[in-house]
Amino acid sequence: MTTSLSEPTALRYEPLRGLALWGEEEKAAALEVLESRSLFRYYGPALQRRVETFEERFAALHQAPHAVGVSSGTAALTCALIGMGIPEGGEVIVPSATFIGCVNAVVAARGVPVFADIDESLTLDPTAWEELVTERTFAVMPVHLNNAAADLDPILAVAARHGLRVLEDAAQACGVGYRGRPVGAIGDAGAFSFQLEKNITAGEGGAVVTRDADVHDRVVRYQDQGGQFTTSRGGDRGGTAGEAFLGANLRMTEIAGAVLSVQLERLTPMLRRLRDTARTVRAELADLDLAWRRLPDEEGSGGDLTLLLENRMAARRFVTALTAAGIPAGTLYQGRLVHQNPAVRAGRTAWGTAWEAPGRLRASEAILGRSVTVGLGATMTDDDVAHLVSGLRAAAAGGATGE
Known part of the structure; x- marks a missing residue:
């Protein structure tokens, strides 16, 4: 994760x-x-x-x-x-x-x-x-x-x-x-x-x-x-x-x-299980107005459950609701782009400054900051999947997705 x-x-x-x-x-x-x-x-x-x-x-x-x-x-x-x-x-x-x-x-x-x-x-x-x-x-x-x-x-x-x-x-x-x-x-x-x-x-x-x-x-x-x-x-x-x-x-x-x-022997069946779990969760929540991350190839994915909320505050509320229910969730990289790291922004390498500070990428900031990824586990049971579905539904119903 x-x-x-x-x-x-x-x-x-x-x-x-x-x-x-x-x-x-x-x-x-x-x-x-x-x-x-x-x-x-x-x-x-x-x-x-x-x-x-x-x-x-x-x-x-x-x-x-x-x-x-x-x-x-x-x-x-x-x-x-x-x-x-x-x-x-x-x-x-x-x-x-x-x-x-x-x-x-x-x-x-x-x-x-x-x-x-x-x-x-x-x-x-x-x-x-x-x-x-x-x-x-x-x-x-x-x-x-x-x-x-x-x-x-x-x-x-x-x-x-x-x-x-x-x-x-x-x-x-x-x-x-x-x-x-x-x-x-x-x-x-x-x-x-x-x-x-x-x-x-x-x-x-x-x-x-x-x-x-x-x-x-x-x-x-x-x-x-x-x-x-x-x-x-x-x-x-x-x-x-x-x-x-x-x-x-x-x-x-x-x-x-x-x-x-x-x-390596465990890889393919594990990913199949995770992919099937992600599909099951999304299908169970199809009646809700949830915006899922776009997957360039759903069939080839290894099981991802990432939502895109209205804004950063909505993402934080959603994460809080899920973690309170014992569901591992968070915003990718804490919503911080890689070049917002102080050393990267300054171009500061071990042997000196190698580049000038890059400009802001506001579109990327907005997308990443409102993302919520739910962690899937290789040993999740059917009960765990059901709990995940109910937790996501409760978070959405509790107004965590809105302004």
């Missing part, structure tokens, strides 16, 4: 996904790696090759030839930008409603973020970002937010018109589809997160998916200190195959690979 949660007296259910389904299989997989004493992915006394196995299965899930496991979702975004060949100072267009990791990744790749409006899908407005393209623009980063895809086809069309790279941030949408295609494998590269709240989790971790062999090669090298182990030849580290360049240590551990391989 990416919502701000008020503290209710008691939650009726946990808004957890992959973590809620942890069981003996995850424990056994982690223990096997521990007992092998081979926690490093490239060698050990009894190497299990768990990261390599996870990468192969993750790539297959996304119908792509390449996947690289890394240490976090932010690392995945950074590696993907490096893999695509971002030049120093290259601009990356980022939606205004997203996690700060998107900005941090652009900065880590020595790029410059440029902030674009969202629409009522809460993702990048396909009609609004083209005017931001300049001769310095390198890529656009659509973010698939809270288990729903951004509207990729028109975004891809604009990118193709200007010769731009497309990096999908699928951190919050592992397993989600867009018009029959898995998100994260539609653009030039896709980045995923396996942090604690995500659809599958190892506590931390990330992955890059791509169809481009050159992008894959650069990602593999960069996450491994420029290829210290991936290009080893005999006893020599950082071999000479290909053009050498320096990198970072953003490697995934064998324990993470083992746990994620188990979690």
